[in-house]
Amino acid sequence: MIKFYNTLTKKKEEFKSIEPQKAGIYTCGPTVYWFAHVGNLRTYIFEDILKRVLSYNGYSVKHIMNITDVGHLTSDSDSGEDKLEKGARQEKKSVWDIANFYTECFLKDLKLLNILDPTVLVKATDTIKEQIELIELLEKKGFTYTISDGVYFDTSKLEKYGKLWGEKEKTELRGRIEEVAEKKNPTDFALWKFSPKNEQRQMEWNSPWGVGFPGWHTECVVMSIENLGIPFDIHCGGIDHVSIHHTNEIAQAEAAYEKIMSNYWMHGEFLNVKEGKMSKSLGNITTISDLKNKGISPLAYRYQCLNTHYRQKMNFSDESIEFSQNTLEKLYERASELKIAPKTPLTKASEEYEKQFLDFINDDLNIPSALALTWDILKDKELSDYEKYSLLIEFDKVFGLRITDIDFNKKDLGEYILKTINEEGLPILTNNIDIVPEEIIAMIKERVNARNDKQWGLADELRERIKQKGWLVEDSENQTIIKQIKKEDA
Ligand code: AMP
Numbered sequence: 001m002i003k004f005y006n007t008l009t010k011k012k013e014e015f016k017s018i019e020p021q022k023a024g025i026y027t028c029g030p031t032v033y034w035f036a037h038v039g040n041l042r043t044y045i046f047e048d049i050l051k052r053v054l055s056y057n058g059y060s061v062k063h064i065m066n067i068t069d070v071g072h073l074t075s076d077s078d079s080g081e082d083k084l085e086k087g088a089r090q091e092k093k094s095v096w097d098i099a100n101f102y103t104e105c106f107l108k109d110l111k112l113l114n115i116l117d118p119t120v121l122v123k124a125t126d127t128i129k130e131q132i133e134l135i136e137l138l139e140k141k142g143f144t145y146t147i148s149d150g151v152y153f154d155t156s157k158l159e160k161y162g163k164l165w166g167e168k169e170k171t172e173l174r175g176r177i178e179e180v181a182e183k184k185n186p187t188d189f190a191l192w193k194f195s196p197k198n199e200q201r202q203m204e205w206n207s208p209w210g211v212g213f214p215g216w217h218t219e220c221v222v223m224s225i226e227n228l229g230i231p232f233d234i235h236c237g238g239i240d241h242v243s244i245h246h247t248n249e250i251a252q253a254e255a256a257y258e259k260i261m262s263n264y265w266m267h268g269e270f271l272n273v274k275e276g277k278m279s280k281s282l283g284n285i286t287t288i289s290d291l292k293n294k295g296i297s298p299l300a301y302r303y304q305c306l307n308t309h310y311r312q313k314m315n316f317s318d319e320s321i322e323f324s325q326n327t328l329e330k331l332y333e334r335a336s337e338l339k340i341a342p343k344t345p346l347t348k349a350s351e352e353y354e355k356q357f358l359d360f361i362n363d364d365l366n367i368p369s370a371l372a373l374t375w376d377i378l379k380d381k382e383l384s385d386y387e388k389y390s391l392l393i394e395f396d397k398v399f400g401l402r403i404t405d406i407d408f409n410k411k412d413l414g415e416y417i418l419k420t421i422n423e424e425g426l427p428i429l430t431n432n433i434d435i436v437p438e439e440i441i442a443m444i445k446e447r448v449n450a451r452n453d454k455q456w457g458l459a460d461e462l463r464e465r466i467k468q469k470g471w472l473v474e475d476s477e478n479q480t481i482i483k484q485i486k487k488e489d490a
């Protein structure tokens, strides 16, 4: 039995799919006006784990994700600017170029994080006709009204508006939406916005109400229901979508089709930094390229996400990601030792571990406990190396850490270990110092001598000079670790 926490009912519930052994999932995709930050990506990692857990349980998963390339405004009250039009103006590019460029970047990030592709990826701008049809249906049913800047949904007409909200969302809403003079209710939202009179938009379309563009919440209703039917099984997103975006998706779907939209609603918690939430507007973001440039594998970030339950806030710092990278490297090292073990029969203990693993992952994606179990297995003296490796690669179907792709060269580790990451973002740990330039090796040797002579000042100075040449030097107990600071390929 699989249990998920359902935001709709505010409790953990047994997952019952509409069709046996099939799961239809819709996840809100990125707004492609800038690079995704690791906070955004935490949400996609959580959704990837959800898919993998369902597949592990034998479900065939149909996953739909949208690309928001129009209509997401800078203000939650529908009074702000379209994020893409603004981005295009700032970068002096066409909106279409901006959308294509950041979509490509996003897809590359997903690959580096080993996030499985969606079954269907749809762009909002490819479904304008269907969005207009949905708004027409809402109009026919009496849920809309028109004001000077667009067509709006009248939330007071829907008896159960806001059924996803708990106390937290009700409080949060007060800070996120303002009274707008012409709107009938503060929670009313735009279905179709008219192009501003004083400025030429790059993306605009004709509609029965005038030239303009669709509101953000409409696209997800169209793209999910067109591909999955109504109701469908699971709708996911970041926790911030509960109060407005998902609430307004539900409002439109239920008003138009008089059916529940999705049976389960699942939300991933935020990634925070010291000052609070990681967000582009606060200027505190880290991207996947930032990690790579520091020699951190994107999979180390994935590991950090696995280690925190998706409904708990997670903190991100240099220390936290270093810790995850080191732990992941230990896991890879253990895996490469175990990989060469001769085959032995699988025992009852193995079976028992597999059962425990399944219990954890099926308990609302308790991945942190599944990871802890994995470390217990690696320490268990009763299990053979072959059994350990078999369990590890089995569990990695859910973890997605690419255990089988890693090949650590652990043979006769010498004085130097080189840590770096390859183009795919996988860590390399090797004693093959051939790839370190002669000049750097000479400086490292000089520094080792300086340290042996307790000339700490000289050692620090050398460390700095080596760093300027693109290499980091770290001292561990009896080894010098060299890391390449990988510059993003231009
Ligand atoms: P956006 O591209 O702005 O539409 O956001 C994409 C996804 O990232 C949404 O599901 C957001 O809820 C989520 N998100 C934004 N900031 C964070 C954060 N700091 N931590 C976790 N998820 C976030």
Ligand code: ZN
Binding pocket: 027, 028, 029, 220, 245
């Ligand atoms: Zn959405």
